[in-house]
Amino acid sequence: MANLDASSSDVTFKPKPSLPPPPNTVGAIGWIRKNLFSSPLNAFLTILSLYVIWVLVSNVFEWAILNAVWEAETRRECLDKVGLAGACWAGVTHWMKNFIYGRYPDAEVWRINLGFGILILWMAPFWFPRVTGKIAIGASAILISPFLLGYLFAGGEKGLFLQLMISIAITAFIFSWLHVLVCLSSGSTLRNVIVSATGFAAKPDNVQKYPVIALFVVLAVVVFALQGGWQLEEQNTNLWGGLFVTLVISGIGIAVSLPAGIVLALGRRSKMPIIRVFCVAFIELFRSVPLITVLFMAVTMVPLFLPEAINPVKIVQAIIAVCIFSSAYMAETVRGGLQAIPKGQYEAAQALGLSYWKMMTLIVMPQALKLMIPNIVGSFIGLLKDTTLVSIVGLYDLLLMLKAVSQNPQWNGIHTEPLFFGAVLYFVLCFIMSKYSQHLERTLGAGQVRK
Amino acid sequence: MKKLSLLGLGLGMLASLGVTAGEAAAQSTLDIVKQRGVLRCQVGTPAPGFYQLDEQGNWYGSDVAICRAIAAAIFDDPSKVEFQSVTSAVRFTAMANGESDVLSRTTTWTLFRDTQLGLDFTTVNFYDGQGFMVPKDTGIKSSLELKGATVCVLTGTTTELNLTDYSRTNNLDIQPVVFEDSNVRDDTFAKGGCDAITNDKSSLASTRAKFPNPGDYVVLPETISKEPLGPVVRQNDSQWMDIVKWTVFALVQAEEMGIDSSNVEAMAANPANPEMARMLGVEGDLNKGLGLEKDWVVRIIKHVGNYGEIYDEYMGEKGKFAIGIPREGSPNALWTKGGLMYSPPFR
Structure with a gap:
């Protein structure tokens, strides 16, 4: 024992340097082995997925870029050049103005x-x-x-x-x-x-x-x-169309639905019976009917009940319908956020002597809204896409404009290309919103990150 | 309260576009239209030949021309039309609620529609009918040879009903393949997804034109349904109904008399016969009952052309936008040429 004690004072334990990891477990090869080929089943799935991706990408590339026609006056020209093997983007570029602005006059x-x-x-x-x-x-x-x-x-x-x-x-x-x-x-x-x-x-x-x-x-x-x-x-509103109308309707819907949803959610949790009953009725009524029904009611049925002297503007009716519908949904999103705030927060605020509105605006809402961001932005994205339904009541939004090209004799039958373009446009818009919400979550949630 | 007032302000844009109030309740549709200064004419979502948008966002087509003719008769200006394009699902509601003054879109005149929707069909401006189209290399010459064939058809239309009726009547055992979207239906047919395609013959012509090789397809001679299409007005306004009806008649009568947009003013200055003089408002007062100006027919023909000119421009084989449906031998030829286009006399 004494021996050990003595040696420990002048000899320290030196481990051998570690061996490098086996070459097939590090770097790109290691990553691939670990993540893509870790078992026969995974290896099979990887190869299958690669094949599917290859087929999809190569076909889309061939159709959309390699064989595509960019310059033509009619679809017939495109068909004569490449048939159906390539996209006829000329139709999309010729109609671009209509996709963006609808029938709004050029000047x-x-x-x-x-x-x-x-x-x-x-x-x-x-x-x-x-x-x-x-x-x-x-x-x-x-x-x-x-x-x-x-x-x-x-x-x-x-x-x-x-x-x-x-x-x-x-x-x-x-x-x-x-x-x-x-x-x-x-x-x-x-x-x-x-x-x-x-x-x-x-x-x-x-x-x-x-x-x-x-x-x-x-x-x-x-x-x-x-x-x-x-x-x-x-400019008569029936000249409005395309992306312009889509953005106007969804923009107003977004701007109105959040405050209206907050008011409705607070009303639903209110202790005042009339306000609560009204809010519950409003939310449940409009949440239990499809948007298309609300739109039909607003655009084609309401004028039946109005006096003849009033000529409602179609786009305004549609906007009101969209606002009502999205507010009802937003109210439930906000209520979910409110319920996630612990009761202690309310009680602490009341103990400090804060009034109802101060409690809500200073203590509860800032915490609740932060929690709700993913859901709120999810609703916004849903709303942006839902606005395509206004095409059914005859508003020339982006979707209906994209469809109109195929009925034009010069571009007779061209429908994949405009819809492809529309899909890309919608993806970009929704992706921007989604990215922005992630950014907001990061900045607003900074206080909650554990380091 | 604060939130509520914020919400109220948020609707500010709506208020600023707002409701255009102030049109006094008027008696007849004609008075309403005159007061408004513009005709509200309902067309459908674009359909080749009948109503379509061009790149500048203008409406054109044969049904659009009817709207313009009515506007020309009332205002002497074919541009005073506000086109309302709605899907077929809401077309009758948009008439019933007063949104549109006249419906000029491919709407088949049937007993049910004429009697039970609060609407009146005025007259027929295009005789359509359902037919079949097959690839040429199948060698099929008649739709009676389509035994057991699969046929592409749009769902939720009378087209689908007519197809099953025809199949049962003739024991053809046709298998319908239904689609929601006409473009998808046409693509499927072009790729061999069904043996034949059925639709109104006017639409078959434009379907055929969208294929890479239109010559490979042939429309079969049979017409299996009657589809008389014409403008529709609200019930119980006979003056307005007369205006729309006689506008179409004027187009047909003008063609029969050889009056067209290039010679109408010369004809009015020097009418060839008494009927022409009455029609062009040189003699008599035929306009009185309609509540229009004396030269209403001259205005129509001057701005829009006669029926033949409209047909050639949009439906026939000559015009820049035409979709290539031959007129000769069809019901849309003048009665003097064996067709059904016939106007009652102008006297």
């Missing part, structure tokens, strides 16, 4: 582009990390921009109310971007800049807002006066 298409450009710019500050007041900007984009965009798209006479709302929208847009520029350049806020420039900095807090409001009002009045004589040619 006025800039209005749609401008509208969507404004919307994107309005939302852009969300992606700038240094900008403050994103909620206000987002709210103004959702609540006020529809007046400006709606007028850009539809045009025609504007009443005083609409002119006022358009002025407010333009002013809000300018304010948002001034604010963003101030944030990005100096890290300050627009409010601080205005307050210090007007010499209100020394005044108490509740007075400081007046110069900001005053500037907003002055700017709005100037815009109001400037756009008095400005009028766009009216």
Whole structure:
């Protein structure tokens, strides 16, 4: 024992260096062996899958790229060149404008582009990390921009109310971007800049807002006066079509369904019987009928009950139907999120003396919404795809436009190519939404990641 | 409350597009149309020959031309038409709820539809009928040779019903292969998925034109059903019904008299006979009962052409958009040439 003790002080145990792993268990070969050929069954499945992928990819490649015809005036030309062996993309490129804008007149298409450009710019500050007041900007984009965009798209006479709302929208847009520029350049806020420039900095807090409001009002009045004589040619909504209509319907559906769904979900959990009964009835009624039924009711049945003097606009009826339907679904998604919040959170909030609305907006909703992101975005994606159903009530959305080409004598029978194009377009849109939701989950869920 | 007001504002765009109120309740369809300044004409989702979209997003086709003719008669402007394109599932509802003023789309005139839907069929502007198409190399010459054959057909249409009726009547034991989508049906047929394809003969012509080698297919001579197609109006407005009906008659009568879009104004200035003078509004007041201007027929022919011109342009073999259905020997020829196109006299 003593011997051991003595030797341990001057001899340390040195393990032999490890041998390198067997060459067939590392690197690409190792990975392949482990993941693809670990057993005879897996080896068989791997080879089968490779074969299926090869057949699919090579055929699609051959049809869509190798044999494809890009330049032609009619489908007959394509058929004469390659028959059915290659895609006739010429038909898709000739009709591209119709797929995107529907039957909107060529000369006025800039209005749609401008509208969507404004919307994107309005939302852009969300992606700038240094900008403050994103909620206000987002709210103004959702609540006020529809007046400006709606007028850009539809045009025609504007009443005083609409002119006022358009002025407010333009002013809000300018304010948002001034604010963003101030944030990005100096890290300050627009409010601080205005307050210090007007010499209100020394005044108490509740007075400081007046110069900001005053500037907003002055700017709005100037815009109001400037756009008095400005009028766009009216574009009947039955000229709207293609991707444009798909985005308008699903965009409004998305923007409305989330707040409406939150209200309905809170109502359903409310302790006030009338509100609860109303919300439960609304949700259950519209969740138990298919969207197509709601659309039919809204578009073809409702006019039967309206007085003759009222001529409802079809796209508006469809949008209302989509909003009602998606709100009912969203309400249940939100309720699921609310139920996931432990009771202790509610009780703690109440113990702090928070009112119902403060408890909801400060404690419960932020946690619940974060949990619900995957489901919410799932509903949004579903909604985007569901809007193809409006083609049945005669709105020329993307799908119906894609189908219309095949009935045109020049492109008689061309239907795989447009639908292929549509599928790719839908995939891109849905994939972007899905990626964005993952990004949101990562940023908002940062606090919950265990490190 | 705050959330609710947010929701209300979110619907702001809807409000701004909104409901266009303010059209006073008017008595007759003609008054409503005149007041609105535009005719609302219902067509279907695009179907070759009858109503289709071009790349610029304009509607054209033979049924579209009827809409334009009515607009020309009322407004002297064939562009004052708002085309409403709805699927066949909602076509009658869209008439019943007042959305459309006239339905001009391939709708077969049947007793049931005429009497039980609150609608009136005006007259026939195209006689269609169901037929069969087979690959030429099968050597089949008559549909009675289709014993035990598989036949591609669209589901949920009278076409399917006619097919089974025909099969039972003639003991053919035909096996229907049903499809939802006409493009898929045609692809299946082209790839040999069925022995024959059945549809209205007008559609068979355009189906044939979409195949890589149209010459390899032949439409069999038999017509197994009657499909008289024509414009439809709401019941109980005889003035409006008369306007639509006589617009079609004017197209036919003009062709019979040799009046077309190029010579109509010369003819009106110097009518060849008393009937032509009455029809073109030079003499008499035939327009009174219709509530239209004296020169309503001149307007129609000037802007849209006569029946023959419309047929050649969209259905026949001459026009740029034509789908190639021969007119000679068909029921769509003038009665003077052995067809069924016949207008009551203008007097």
